[in-house]
Amino acid sequence: KYPTGKEHQRASRIPSQFSQEERVAMKEALKGAIQIPTVSFRPGEFNTTALAEFGEYIRKAFPTVFKTSFIKHEVVGEYSHLFTVQGSDSSLQPYMLMAHIDVVPALDQGWEVPPFSGLERDGFIHGRGTLDNKNSVMAILQALELLLIRKYIPRRSFLIALGHDEEVSGEYGAQKISALLQARGTQLAFIVDECGFILDGFIPNLKKPFAMISVSEKGSLNLMLQVNMTPGHSSAPPKETSIGILAAAVSRLEQNPLPNMSGNGPLKRLLQQLANEFSFPTNIVLNNLWLFWPLVRRLMDRNYVMNALLRTTTAVTMFNSGVKVNVIPSVAQATVNFRIHPSQTVQEVLELVKNTVADDRVQFHVLNAHEPLPDSPSDDQALGYQLLLQTLQSVFPEINIVAPASCIANTDSRHYANLTTGIYRFNPIYVQPQDFRSIHGLNEKISVQAYETQVKFIFEFIQNADTELEPAPHQHEL
Numbered sequence: 001k002y003p004t005g006k007e008h009q010r011a012s013r014i015p016s017q018f019s020q021e022e023r024v025a026m027k028e029a030l031k032g033a034i035q036i037p038t039v040s041f042r043p044g045e046f047n048t049t050a051l052a053e054f055g056e057y058i059r060k061a062f063p064t065v066f067k068t069s070f071i072k073h074e075v076v077g078e079y080s081h082l083f084t085v086q087g088s089d090s091s092l093q094p095y096m097l098m099a100h101i102d103v104v105p106a107l108d109q110g111w112e113v114p115p116f117s118g119l120e121r122d123g124f125i126h127g128r129g130t131l132d133n134k135n136s137v138m139a140i141l142q143a144l145e146l147l148l149i150r151k152y153i154p155r156r157s158f159l160i161a162l163g164h165d166e167e168v169s170g171e172y173g174a175q176k177i178s179a180l181l182q183a184r185g186t187q188l189a190f191i192v193d194e195c196g197f198i199l200d201g202f203i204p205n206l207k208k209p210f211a212m213i214s215v216s217e218k219g220s221l222n223l224m225l226q227v228n229m230t231p232g233h234s235s236a237p238p239k240e241t242s243i244g245i246l247a248a249a250v251s252r253l254e255q256n257p258l259p260n261m262s263g264n265g266p267l268k269r270l271l272q273q274l275a276n277e278f279s280f281p282t283n284i285v286l287n288n289l290w291l292f293w294p295l296v297r298r299l300m301d302r303n304y305v306m307n308a309l310l311r312t313t314t315a316v317t318m319f320n321s322g323v324k325v326n327v328i329p330s331v332a333q334a335t336v337n338f339r340i341h342p343s344q345t346v347q348e349v350l351e352l353v354k355n356t357v358a359d360d361r362v363q364f365h366v367l368n369a370h371e372p373l374p375d376s377p378s379d380d381q382a383l384g385y386q387l388l389l390q391t392l393q394s395v396f397p398e399i400n401i402v403a404p405a406s407c408i409a410n411t412d413s414r415h416y417a418n419l420t421t422g423i424y425r426f427n428p429i430y431v432q433p434q435d436f437r438s439i440h441g442l443n444e445k446i447s448v449q450a451y452e453t454q455v456k457f458i459f460e461f462i463q464n465a466d467t468e469l470e471p472a473p474h475q476h477e478l
Ligand SMILES: CCCCCCCC/C=C\CCCCCCCC(=O)N[C@@H](CCCCN)C(=O)O
Pocket: 132, 166, 167, 168, 169, 170, 194, 195, 196, 197, 199, 202, 203, 305, 306, 309, 408, 409, 410, 411, 436, 439
């Protein structure tokens, strides 16, 4: 455990206890945030009215944050927000908390309550963004507001970066904030962003929840496959059409997943760590992975979330061709979204894909791609990771398993990789598989209690970060 217990810090520690009035105000503030439909549609295309309204909303919801003299607030890229909270000790390297304001679209259909209603029912606040990721936007500002009301002055400076287009690449929000910070020569001790939770019920037969902190992030490749054939009359069709050739190609990609890269990676270590939490015979299997690993790997392949952690995933997301029922089309196009495992590269995936398709009539066009993010340190010298562990220990004493893993999706934090080697993706919220499916899906919701606990976690985390210790210099492994 990181030796963070400084006497000075203990003496001036503000307890994370909130009055009944404050608890009501914090949940009402979240509901109001959910009601503003800050939807991103495509890169550069978002609900600008809602984003502007959101900017006004946070000013009203968190007046102390906005009037505190040692906090600088800047609007970047029109709708993103950057707060710089000046600490009293400039020798301590600053860190950054991140979240995003925008959400993916949601239609009313299929929802128990309208997605932008922010309704409270049975102890849950419902709506798009309650888990991804307005909960974090609001919890960060709420925790800071409550600390400031209690006259807290941080020792270590920190930044809060709230992007407005994470769901569509972060080009106009996070990328602009990152460029601004780079121009200022800012270097950060670490960053905390989304994409890790306390997972409950994700591993069959494991009753115990565990925290997953993502220390890396998968890469991405959007690849368009195209087949061009001579068009003609459907009454005398050729043996193969562009649609048939392309369909066979994407089917081969689906039937032949990219290789399982788990090797000796973090997932294997997690299973070993968990072995004694299972009953017979799973405990024996997991305690003897040297023998049973091939079997365990096969079982994990069948679980769609585990599968996403184990390999580069292949998802055919678009398929277009044809103009009329009696015309053999000339062009067929399909788009495949690959999420690249951290131990592979874009180029390696491209080569494997071409080998699997193995048909010269299929052309490949890279629409966009980026490499996976390297592992951030998670050893006992890694300040950000250790502060998360320390805060987990005090806020969730029942959690005694913490697993470093990689984020299966992408986050805005990747745009800040030049500013720090310590990027940690974690939201302190219990999540069950059905909650996980609600992210970008139907009936996204957060319990009032979970939200309060998230505020408490950040309230404690900010104070824990006032330690004088600095992260050990660390080089990314390339
Ligand atoms: C053994 C344990 C089982 C593991 C369970 C994994 C659970 C995963 C935990 C957290 C995942 C949460 C994902 C929330 C972040 C989502 C971010 C996101 O959707 N990003 C978009 C960005 C799109 C940018 C435009 N290209 C994305 O990745 O599509």
